[in-house]
Structures are given as structure tokens and as C-alpha cells.
Amino acid sequence: MNARAVAAWSCAAIVIALATSNPVYKAAVVVAAFAVLAAAAGLGRMRRLIVGVTLLALIDILLNFVSAHLGRTVLFALPDAIPALGGPYTVEALAFGGSAALTIAAAVLAAAALSLLLAPHEVMDALPGMLSRSGTALSASLNLVPTITRSFTDVLEAQRLRGWRPRGARSWAEVVVPVVLTAAEGSIQLAESMEARGFGSGIRTRYAPAALDLGDWIVVATSIAAVVGFALARALGWAAEWYAYPSLESPIVDARVIVFCALLFVPVVLWRKRG
Amino acid sequence: MAQARLNRLTYAYPGSHQAALNDVSLLIDGGLTMVAGPSGGGKSTLLRVLNGLVPHFHGGRVAGEAESAGFNIIATPTRVMARSVGFVFQDPELQAVYDTVEREVAFGLENLGVPARAMPARVGDALAQVGAEHLVGRRVSTLSGGERQRVALASVLAMQPRTVVLDEPTSQLDPKGATLVLDACERVVASSRSVVLSEHRFAQLQPLAETVVIVDQGRVETHAARDSRPGRVEVARLPPAEPGPCVWALEHATVGYAGHPLIADLDLAGYAGQVVALSGANGSGKTTLLRTIAGLLRPLSGKVERRPVRIAYLPQNPGALLHRPTVRSEVELTLRRTDSATSADDVLRDLGLFEVAERYPRDLSSGERQRAALAAVLAGTPALVLLDEPTRGMDPKARIALIELVRKLRDRGGAVVVATHDADLLAAIADRVVEL
Numbered sequence: 175m176n177a178r179a180v181a182a183w184s185c186a187a188i189v190i191a192l193a194t195s196n197p198v199y200k201a202a203v204v205v206a207a208f209a210v211l212a213a214a215a216g217l218g219r220m221r222r223l224i225v226g227v228t229l230l231a232l233i234d235i236l237l238n239f240v241s242a243h244l245g246r247t248v249l250f251a252l253p254d255a256i257p258a259l260g261g262p263y264t265v266e267a268l269a270f271g272g273s274a275a276l277t278i279a280a281a282v283l284a285a286a287a288l289s290l291l292l293a294p295h296e297v298m299d300a301l302p303g304m305l306s307r308s309g310t311a312l313s314a315s316l317n318l319v320p321t322i323t324r325s326f327t328d329v330l331e332a333q334r335l336r337g338w339r340p341r342g343a344r345s346w347a348e349v350v351v352p353v354v355l356t357a358a359e360g361s362i363q364l365a366e367s368m369e370a371r372g373f374g375s376g377i378r379t380r381y382a383p384a385a386l387d388l389g390d391w392i393v394v395a396t397s398i399a400a401v402v403g404f405a406l407a408r409a410l411g412w413a414a415e416w417y418a419y420p421s422l423e424s425p426i427v428d429a430r431v432i433v434f435c436a437l438l439f440v441p442v443v444l445w446r447k448r449g
Numbered sequence: 450m451a452q453a454r455l456n457r458l459t460y461a462y463p464g465s466h467q468a469a470l471n472d473v474s475l476l477i478d479g480g481l482t483m484v485a486g487p488s489g490g491g492k493s494t495l496l497r498v499l500n501g502l503v504p505h506f507h508g509g510r511v512a513g514e515a516e517s518a519g520f521n522i523i524a525t526p527t528r529v530m531a532r533s534v535g536f537v538f539q540d541p542e543l544q545a546v547y548d549t550v551e552r553e554v555a556f557g558l559e560n561l562g563v564p565a566r567a568m569p570a571r572v573g574d575a576l577a578q579v580g581a582e583h584l585v586g587r588r589v590s591t592l593s594g595g596e597r598q599r600v601a602l603a604s605v606l607a608m609q610p611r612t613v614v615l616d617e618p619t620s621q622l623d624p625k626g627a628t629l630v631l632d633a634c635e636r637v638v639a640s641s642r643s644v645v646l647s648e649h650r651f652a653q654l655q656p657l658a659e660t661v662v663i664v665d666q667g668r669v670e671t672h673a674a675r676d677s678r679p680g681r682v683e684v685a686r687l688p689p690a691e692p693g694p695c696v697w698a699l700e701h702a703t704v705g706y707a708g709h710p711l712i713a714d715l716d717l718a719g720y721a722g723q724v725v726a727l728s729g730a731n732g733s734g735k736t737t738l739l740r741t742i743a744g745l746l747r748p749l750s751g752k753v754e755r756r757p758v759r760i761a762y763l764p765q766n767p768g769a770l771l772h773r774p775t776v777r778s779e780v781e782l783t784l785r786r787t788d789s790a791t792s793a794d795d796v797l798r799d800l801g802l803f804e805v806a807e808r809y810p811r812d813l814s815s816g817e818r819q820r821a822a823l824a825a826v827l828a829g830t831p832a833l834v835l836l837d838e839p840t841r842g843m844d845p846k847a848r849i850a851l852i853e854l855v856r857k858l859r860d861r862g863g864a865v866v867v868a869t870h871d872a873d874l875l876a877a878i879a880d881r882v883v884e885l
Contacts, residue, residue, distance in 0.1 A: 293588075295547045310556075314546040320590065321542055328769040331745045335762040336770065336826060337786035351772040355811060359768065363543040369506055370538075371604065372531035372560035381555035381568050 175214070175445050177292050177300035179390035179397075183210070184284045186397035187438050190404050191280035196416045197269075198427045199404075199435055200276035206438035207283035214445035215290040223290070227282050231275035238271030239263060246421040270418035291445070299380065306378050314368060318360055325356045389444040396437040403434035452612045452643045453477040453499050458513035460494065460503060469494040469503075471667035472513070477612075477645060481638045481657045483674065484647040486664035487844045488816025489805070492647045495664050496616050499645060500534040501527040518611050532561060535605030537615040539815065539842070541597035541622075545589045550576070550600055553589055557608040575607035576600075578640065579633035594731045595626020599633055606637065613637055615646040620815070620842050623730045623870045649844060692880075693721030696758065696833050696864035697742050702751035704734060704741045710749055711737050712885060719864045721832070724855060726875050727868040729885035735868035736765060738885070739835050742866060758832035759787060765837045767822030771810040776802055779810060779825040789829035796828045799857070801850050815842035820850070827854065834858055834865045840874050852877050 191203045211220055240259060245266025254260040288297055294316050298309035329352045338348050368374075386394065407413040407430060416425040453475070460470040469491050477499075484492050497503040501522045504511045515522040518533035535557075538544050547553045554572045563571065576582045579599040589597065598618050605613055615634065619627035631654055638644050638657055648654065658674035698718040705711040711734030719725045719742075727735045740746045741753060743762050764770070773779045780793040797803045800820045805813060810821045819842055827834065834855075840848050848871075855878050859865055869875060875882060 293548055295549065295552050310546065310559075313548075318543075325766070325769065328764050328766055331740065331743075332762060332764045332769040332826075335743060335745070335760050336783060348772055352769055355772070356766070356768045359811070360543050363538065363540060364546070366502060366506055367536075367538055367544040368546060368556075369527045370500055370502060370531055370536040371557035371608065372528050373556075375526075375528035375531065375560055377562050378559050379562050379565055379568075381552055381559055381572075382565055 175291065175393075175441075176386045176390040177288075177296040179386060179393040180287050180291055181297075181300050182394045182397040183438065183441055184287045186401045187284035188281050189401050190435065190438070191277050191284070193404065193408065194413060194415070195273065196414065196425045196427075197273040197276055198425050199413065199431060200273065200280055202432060202435035203280040203438060204276055204283065206435065206442075207280060207287070209439060210441045210445065211283060211287060211290060213442045214287075219290060223283070223286050227279050230282065231279050234275040234278055235268065235271035238274060239267050242267040242270065244419050266418040266420070266422050269422055273416070273418065306380065307374070310368075310373070310378075314364055315361075318357070318364060321360055322353070322357045325360075326353050329353050329356070393441050393444060396440040400434050400437035403437070404431065407431045407434060451476050451478055453517040453645075454515070455498065456514040458498065458515050459511070460498070461510045462494075463508045465509070468667050469509075470498070470669075473667070473669050475662065475669055475671065477643070477662075478659065479641070479643040480659040481634075481654060481674075482643070482645045482660045482662060483654065483658045484645060484662045484664060485649075488820075488842065488847055489814035490665040491667045491669075492664045493616050493814065494667075495662070495669065496536075496614050496645065496647055498522060499612065499614050500536045501525055501530045502536070528560070531557065531608065531610075533611050535608055535610035535613045537598070537601050537605055537613070537618050539617045539620055541594050541601055544601045544604075545597070548588055548590060550581075550584045550587050550589060550592075553600055554604045554607050557604055561608060571607045571609075572603075575603040578606050578636055579603045580629065580636075581633075593626060594622045595629045598622060598626070598630045602630065602633055602637075610642070612643045612645065615644070615648075617647050617649065617815075617842065619648060621838075624872065625730055627870075649842075692723045693862055695719070695756075696721055697753070697755045697866075699742070699748070700752040700754070702741065702748040702753055704738050704746075705749050706737055706746060708749065714751070717883060719833075719866055721862045721864050722859055724859055724865040724867065724878050724880045726879035726882045727866065727885060728870070728875060728882055731870075733885040735885055736837055739837055739866060739868050742833075743835050755833070759829065760833045760835065761826040761829075761831035762835045763823055763826050763837055763839055765841070767819050768811065770822045770825050771818065774809060775807050776810050776813075776821045776824065777806040779821060780828045783825055783828040787829035787831075791829060793828070796824050799850070799854055800824045800827075801847060816844055816847055819843055820847055823851065823854070827858070830861065830863075831858075832863055834863050836865070836867045836869075838869055838871075839867060840869065840871045848874065 187203050187207050191200050194200060243261030245264030247265035248262040249265060251262040252260045294313045298313050301309045329349050333348050412428040413431045414426040455473050455475040458470055458473045459468050461468045484495060486492050494503055498515055499517045505527050511523060520530050545553055546556050551572050554575055555568050558568050558571060579602050581599045581603055584596060619630050634644055634646060635657060655674055661672045661674050663670045695718050699715050702715045703710045703713045704715060727738055729735055741748055743760055744755060771779060773782060777793055780796050784791060784793060797806050800823055802820055802824055805817060810818060813821060823839060839851055855865055
């Protein structure tokens with residue numbers, strides 16, 4: 175799969191999820207994103223992502239439930255005297271939190287395609303030529319992340335055996351300082367290595383920039399069609415908005431809008447083999 | 450034809466009053482030139498002059514004249530010189546920009562603006578030159594140190610420089626990895642390019658070398674390679690020790706991390722007054738075993754027992770320890786924490802660090818830094834000493850000092866465990882060698 179095709183699909187999914195307040199369409203995007211990632215990357219590689227997205231969604235629902243004391247269907251109430259928490263707790267607040275959680279889940283899952291399905295250099299290749307140099311620097315920086323993580327463990331272990339014990343925030347300086355210095359030295363060494371290989375010497379070219387194949391073009395075309403179709407549906411009033419307050423009502427769903435959202439499922443078929 | 454010519458070159462790093470290179474005049478011809486000398490003598494600085502990293506990348510004060518591959522070094526930025534002078538660094542982990550081998554090798558070509566259609570052939574040729582064609586398609590993060598270093602060399606060769614400079618390219622590799630890299634260097638020399646290489650273990654390349662440049666205290670001397678006798682650790686083997694009580698023991702221990710076993714069902718013990726050496730290729734589990742003995746990792750199964758004694762642990766990366774403003778304060782910190790009456794001066798003298806005691810440890814050369822980390826962990830009287838690749842980047846003199854120190858620790862009844870690739874060190878200090 176080409177990084178530009180992945181980026182096009184990812185952008186389309188995010189745009190649709192952000193452009194609507196209707197939880198059914200948001201849910202369609204979440205399901206599409208989940209299905210595409212599961213088909214292309216496999217559920218095993220998604221495990222942490224699923225945990226993270228679920229946590230984010232639950233936190234969002236909980237925050238809305240305890241902070242938005244709006245709506246007519248009261249489940250229970252806490253005395254107003256309790257700061258921040260006092261007031262009625264409503265089904266509407268719960269539903270609105272759920273809808274917002276769907277937006278977050280859709281956006282995170284769609285954006286995760288870039289990291290789960292592509293290597294950093296593939297993301298870089300998708301950047302326009304004028305951003306190539308910045309992309310290279312970013313790719314190089316990402317390569318340092320595992321080294322820094324390992325460095326933290328090394329420093330912590332070495333200092334512990336040298337008698338260091340955590341005693342308040344200041345004592346962590348003995349761990350943090352060597353980690354930061356080691357990271358800085360690593361960055362300098364990497365910069366030195368890049369400079370020694372001519373980075374910044376003139377106009378760059380790219381190693382075999384990947385071309386879009388038929389499958390990639392289909393993904394790009396269907397992603398564009400999904401976004402354009404959804405925008406059109408909104409303009410024509412097919413994609414009805416939904417609001418949880420003051421009283422909860424079922425969202426209105428139009429089959430034509432569902433068809434546009436369904437275009438986001440196309441990569442499930444085309445990217446299946448890559449998993 | 451001269452590849453590089455330095456004329457009365459003097460250079461000092463920013464903020465330093467002492468010149469790292471002092472009135473250096475030098476002529477480097479084609480073929481293989483070896484750069485040798487003690488740690489901190491100025492080898493790396495001299496090598497960095499050859500592609501302009503010194504002074505352009507590092508800054509500082511420079512006087513005199515320097516020319517390399519036909520360029521005036523002082524007036525030409527490194528990124529321009531990169532077309533003619535390639536540079537391979539010491540640490541294979543900190544050179545990779547991309548995460549796949551062929552992209553990494555092509556990085557320099559992209560920077561030079563080589564057309565995309567010409568790149569695959571040049572990448573393939575460069576990998577073939579270092580015997581690494583089979584690595585195409587691999588992720589750089591999955592390569593061994595030796596493989597990574599050959600990829601680093603290939604990425605330089607793909608740019609077709611006239612001169613290739615290598616700064617201790619094998620110091621972090623096991624013997625097999627080092628041999629592969631040095632074989633690759635031999636092939637580069639055979640392809641009529643000039644190679645300038647700093648290497649403590651250079652017996653393999655000495656027959657190929659035309660010239661040996663000795664760098665010490667910022668001054669250089671040039672010798673014909675055939676007349677040069679590079680330092681090798683020639684010390685009497687430690688007499689066998691009479692082991693004392695058991696200090697640590699593994700019983701049916703399976704050692705590994707994150708659920709991945711590296712060594713299965715190991716029975717091993719170490720005694721007071723005994724040096725146990727752990728030997729084996731990169732990735733064989735030496736460091737993991739050392740961390741398990743130290744109590745930093747739990748065994749996946751089996752048992753580890755230790756007497757409740759003070760443990761000194763030198764990690765592979767000396768930077769993990771050093772955070773104080775001076776070498777002396779690093780030693781004093783350990784002495785204070787261990788309530789030791791030992792004088793910091795004695796520890797510094799034992800490791801040949803007295804002259805650099807007031808310097809910032811991270812400004813030292815890699816060999817000196819390694820010794821500073823050793824001084825920081827060994828200060829006081831540890832009863833269990835765990836050393837992970839302690840001779841990394843050390844010159845022969847420093848190695849001898851280390852061997853003497855290990856001898857002292859052992860004679861005082863310390864249990865010592867050393868993980869090392871260094872065959873000379875193994876031969877000199879080990880009472881028992883455990884091959885992993």
C-alpha cells in the first residue's frame with residue numbers, strides 16, 4: 175500500500191468523524207477504521223491501540239457524565255453543595271459523552287493507520303518534496319526513541335546499584351540528567367552522521383519513490399468520494415445532525431449517507447494481504 | 450597522490466584552553482593509513498578534520514592549513530566534502546537515519562541529488578562491497594552490531610568517496626562482527642580507495658597498512674606500518690585463585706527478558722576471590738545474565754542467590770553513570786554513599802585518571818570516559834563486581850590498568866564477573882570462562 179493512499183483514507187475518515195454530530199455515522203467510521211486496521215495490521219498489533227482508545231473513550235464519557243448536569247432524564251442527583259460534582263446526573267449527558275467518545279475513537283483509529291501500516295520512511299515519502307528534509311529529520315529522530323528508552327532503564331539500574339534511592343522529586347535528577355545528556359549526545363552523533371553524509375548539501379532526490387498502483391488509486395478515489403459525498407449529503411440535508419440535550423432522541427439515519435461512510439471499508443478488501 | 454595534507458594545524462574545541470591538535474603537519478597518501486595512540490590523545494579529532502566535521506560541525510578555534518581530497522577543509526563545509534570523504538562512526542546504533550537497509554544506504558545518495566533510477570544499482574554495489582547483499586529488505590533495528598556497522602560503511606561507499614575514514618568501527622562489536630567489518634575495510638582498500646582507520650585491535654589490518662600515524666597529546670608522528678608495533682595487552686596471567694565462600698549462584702536458571710529466554714537451565718556460581726568471564730557473540734545473553742546476577746532482572750525460571758554484599762555494576766554505556774561536574778566528584782559520590790574511607794585520589798590514580806580528575810566526565814574521550822565510569826562504580830570496596838564490556842574504547846595502557854585493578858579486587862576477596870568480547874582480557878584475568 176502506498177503511504178499517500180493510507181494518508182488519503184485516514185484523512186477522509188477523520189474529516190467525516192469530525193464533520194458530523196450524528197453518532198450513527200461516527201460509529202460507522204469507527205467500525206470501518208477498526209475493520210481496516212484489523213484486516214491490514216492484524217488484531218495482535220492493535221492490542222495496545224484498542225486498550226488506549228477504550229480508556230480514552232471511557233474517560234471522555236465519565237468526564238461528560240460528571241460535569242454536564244444537563245438533560246431531562248435524571249438518573250440520580252448529588253447535593254448542589256458538593257463543588258463540581260453536585261447536581262443531576264442525566265442519560266443525556268451519558269449519551270453526549272458516548273457520542274464524543276465515538277469521535278475520539280474514530281480519529282485515533284484512523285490516524286493510527288499511519289503508524290501501524292507504514293514504516294516511518296513511507297510516511298516521509300508521502301510528504302511533498304518541500305517537506306522532504308524536515309521529514310528526514312523527523313524519521314531520524316524517531317530512530318532515537320528506542321535508544322532513549324533503553325538508556326532510561328540503563329541509567330536507573332546503574333544508579334540503583336550505585337546506592338541511589340528515590341527520595342522526592344530532586345533525587346530523580348540523578349536519573350533524569352544522565353538520560354537527557356545521553357539523549358542529547360545521541361542526537362549530536364546522529365546529526366554528525368547526517369552531516370557527514372551530505373545532508374543539507376543541496377536539492378535532495380528520493381530513493382525509488384513508491385508509485386500508486388491500481389489498488390491505491392481505488393482507495394484514494396473512494397476516500398475522496400466518501401468525503402465529497404458526505405459534504406454533499408450535509409449540504410442537501412440528508413445527514414441530519416443530532417443533539418442529546420435537552421431530551422434524548424434517536425438520531426435520524428439516511429441510507430444514502432451510510433453508503434458514503436461504507437466507502438471507507440474499501441481498504442478492508444484491498445489491504446487484507448498486507449497483514 | 451596525497452589524499453590529505455595538514456600543515457601546522459592547531460585546533461581547540463569550543464570553551465577549551467587546551468589544543469586537541471597541536472601544530473600538526475601530516476601527509477596522508479592512498480592505501481590504508483592507521484591512526485593509533487592513547488585514549489584522549491586526539492585520534493577522533495584528527496579523523497574529523499579529514500572530512501571537516503572539525504571545525505565546521507564542532508566549532509572551536511583553528512589555525513594552520515588543512516586540505517583533504519582537494520578541498521580546503523577550513524573553507525569547505527562537511528556536507529560538501531561528503532562527496533569525496535566518507536566517515537563511519539564508532540557507535541553503529543547512532544548512525545541510522547532510516548529503518549530499512551537499502552533506504553539507509555541510499556540516504557547519502559538522496560542528499561547528493563543522485564537520480565532515483567541510478568540509486569538501486571549503487572546501493573546494491575555498495576552492499577556487495579561490504580558483503581552485506583543478503584541484508585536487503587531487513588529492518589536496521591533487527592541487525593547485529595557487525596551488520597549495522599557494515600551497513601554504515603556501505604552507506605558511505607555508495608557515495609563513492611575517494612577517501613573513507615573510520616573511527617574505531619569495531620570497538621563495540623564481537624570478534625565475528627569485528628572481523629566482518631575489517632574484511633570489508635580490506636575490500637575497500639583493494640578497490641583503490643584510500644582508507645584512514647583508527648582501531649585498537651589492528652593486527653589483522655597491519656599487513657595492509659602503508660602508514661601508521663600515532664596521535665598523542667594532540668601531536669602526531671608518522672611511521673611506516675612495517676616498523677610499527679601497535680600495542681597489545683601483554684601481561685602475565687593472574688595466578689589461579691583459591692576460591693572463598695560462594696557470593697552468587699544460579700540454580701536451573703532460565704535467563705531472558707520480556708518472556709524471551711536467552712539462556713536456559715543454567716547452573717553457575719561465583720566465589721569470593723574469583724574472576725568469572727562471560728564470553729559469546731553480541732546477543733548471546735551476556736548482559737542479561739550479568740543483570741540477572743546483579744538482581745536487576747528476575748530469572749524466567751529457576752533461582753538466583755546472592756550474599757547481601759555491596760555490588761558494583763559497570764553498564765555497557767558508561768554515560769549511564771556519569772552526571773556529576775567532575776570525575777573526582779563522581780568517585781566521591783560513591784565513596785560517600787558506601788561510607789568508604791578510601792581516598793578518591795587513590796582510586797583516580799589506580800585507573801590513570803588523576804590528570805583528568807577535575808574535568809567534566811562527558812568531555813573525555815570514549816576510553817577515558819569508560820575509565821571514569823569504572824572509577825565511579827569501583828570506589829570503596831565492593832564485594833561483587835560486575836563489569837559489562839569494560840575495555841570498550843580503551844587503549845592498551847588503560848587495559849593494563851584495568852587488569853591490575855581487577856587483580857587487586859580479586860586479591861581483596863571480591864567476586865568479579867566480566868562480560869567481554871576481548872580475548873586478551875579473558876586470557877589475562879579469567880579464572881573461569883563461561884561460553885554463552
